[in-house]
Each structure stands twice: as C-alpha cells, then as structure tokens.
Amino acid sequence: MEEIIKFSRKELNGGITQDYVNGNFPIEKWKKCASMKILALPFPEGYSGCNADILTTAVALKALSYGCKDAGLVHAVATQILCGLQILHFGSEKQKLKYLPGICNGDMVAAQAITEPSSGSDAFSMQMKAINDGENWVLNGTKIFITNGPIADIAIVFGITDKKKRTLGGISCFIVEKDFEGFSRSKPFDKMGLRTLQNGELVFDNCIVSENNILGNIGQGVIIFNESMEYEKILYPAIHLGTMERLFDISKKYSTTRLSFGQYISKYQQISNKIVDMKINIELGNLILYKSALCKDKGKRVNLESSITKLFVSESLKKTCLEAIQIHGGYGFMTDYEIEKDLRDSIASTIYSGSSEIQYNLISRLIGL
C-alpha cells in the first residue's frame, strides 16, 4: 500500500486547486490511476483485472485516499469499481467481455443511475419506466445526481418493468451506452464539495435498449441494487478512512509543533482529547470495515455490517474534519491548508449511498426491531 500512497502523492496532488475551483474532471490523473491498475483491482485477470479480493481493494482505496487530496477523483475511481462489480456478478459472459476490460483500463467511464428527482433514499419509488415493445426495451425517465454521469460511457440504469409487482420483481437493470438513441447526459452540477467529481442528470427519452443489455434478469433490479449497496458501503467508507488517517496525522503533527502559552497544544487535554477521538474512530472504523470486507470475500451477506460501517465511518469523517479545523485554528479555516476542502468534501458522505437516517432504519430492521 506504500506504493499507492507514494504514487498518489507524486502523481495526483498537483494542480488540485485549479481543478477544484473549476469543477474539472482530472482526466490525466484518471488515466494514471488506470495505469497503476487501481480501477482493475477486484476483477479477474481474464477481463484485464488484478484478481484482488474486496479487502485488498478496500485497503488500496484507503491508501489512495490517504495520499490523494482530490476526494472527487477517488470517489470517481470507487464508483467505477462498483459499476464493474455489478457487471462482474450479474452480467452475461458477453457483457463482461464487452465492458470489463474498458472499465479496468479506464477507457470506459461507468455510472450507476438509481436516484431520481423525486426519489432519493426511497430509491424504489422511482418513476423510470422500461416497456418492452416486443423487440427492445424503451426507457423513459430522468435520473439525477448521478456520479460520473456527465462523462459516462455506460450507465447501469434501474427502471420499472412491472408496476404490479412493486419493488421486488418489478424493477430491472439495464446497461445503457452513451450513443444509444434517446439517451442524453447533462453538464455536471456545481457542488459545495467533491467538485472534481462529475455529478449530473441522465435523461432517457424513448431510449432504445436491446435484450442484450439487460443486466441480470428481468425483475432482478432490487437484488442487484442490494448486492451493489453492500460493496458501496464498504468501498466508500474505505476512502473516508484514508482521509481520516491523513487528517489525524497532520493534526497530530501540528499539535506537537504549535506552541501556545509556552507549551505545545497537544499538552492541553481539550486538544489531545480531540486527537484521541480521531484515533478511536479510525481504529473502530477500520475494524468494522475489515470485518465487512472479509465476510464479503467469504461469500457472506453483509447488509448489517456494511450499513454499520457506512453509518459509523461517514459520521466520523465529518467529525474528524471539523475537529481537524478546530485544532488548526485560523489556519484550518484558510483554503491554503486544504482542511476546509476535506470538510466540504465530507458533507455528502452522510447523504449518498443511503443517508445516515436510512442506515439507522436499515440496521433497526436487520436487528429485528
């Protein structure tokens, strides 16, 4: 993992401010991540992958996030991997051969399209319709806030194929390519954080999708979604923990070099307690992350563990960012120190992939309340 940290610091941290201010996607750095084989980590060698397990992939993403200060780029990488995993687990052999090599080498950018203007955490109240016209499926609807959407070459799209069956059995999943008739991508949205990450709207206006591009089976959408969320709630917390470890290191260093009233501020309990809390959250976050990843690698279901991981780590990330600014005082508030950027980047972590409130609901159901 030292190699990934060294690579990130050397290759990915130049020119971040400019990209961040302008909201540009750092395509050259994306290509460098691809050359480093980071996008290819959990995929079999037969599809140009590295054959890494989920634990290794999570630890590698944590290292990437520790070294790379552009959280937007790191999120784009994690999203690419998540989309590839859905194709790996549910795609036909033909689909795997067609899409996975491009996902692994970065030539193809992938997005997952679930959220709609009127359905966020309540994902399955979606309105997107997919109707079989006898030969193809015709998609109509709009997806919003889609990560990698504005630059996506392919999108994994969820839509209603049988309204009567409600969520389970009534939702299906399609792989839509950017050149498909009736498919369009918006410009990226302007955001308070993760500004290099490209989020936008995907519009399906009588978009024609052939039978060959159904992912999994008709009616399997919710199951694909649940499986995908388990990976999502492992890989995003992994990148949050990388950021938390970086902030812990710089806060500790600052507190042991900054003098106040004749002694280093680390000697004041009000400061040392904050750093201790950071450390506790990192250690506990790592433990639940590794448990989730290990169980997933053993083929076990990890909805409960991954929901706890997501909830605990994303909430801890926000606290860590706030405390890091507080420890750095006025300097922490200045953009030059880049900590305030981490705070802005962290805000969405308790919203996407199921908000904290939804994670509480899920955990409550899963423990039988």
Added chain:
Amino acid sequence: MEVNSTIRNFIMSEFKSNIQTEDISNDYSLIDSGVIDSVGIISLLNFLEKSFSVIISSDELMPENFDTINLITSFVEKKINSK
C-alpha cells in the same frame, strides 16, 4: 415440513405489518402483494442463510425463488440437499 414451518413462522412474524389478512396460504404471492419489500428480502436472505446454514449466491437471487412460502421452501430444500 420443518423447513416450511420455520419459513412460515419467520414470514408471519417479520412481515406482520405488511400482511393484510389473518393468515396466508403457502402459495400466496409475497412479492405481488408487497409482503416482502426491498429491505425485507435482505432480512429473509439473512434468516435463510443463518437458519439453514446455506449460502445463497447472486445468480440464485431471482424473485421466482422467493415469491411464495412453498417456492422458498423448495429452494432451501434443494440447497440443503446439494450440500
């Protein structure tokens, strides 16, 4: 029969609030009626894997395997017998 009744008991207690009638038959469609929702399927899978020591893989996660108590029973029995 034991598998069937274990599954039935779980569904009747776990999804009680989604069941509109006093009792349901073993062929009652749990999906069409909305008894098992998107979160419910996770609880059901967790329960089946723990109770019967089986592992359910991604390609088996078809709505057809989970639509009724009888279908779930026969799916689980096949898994147990193939161990």
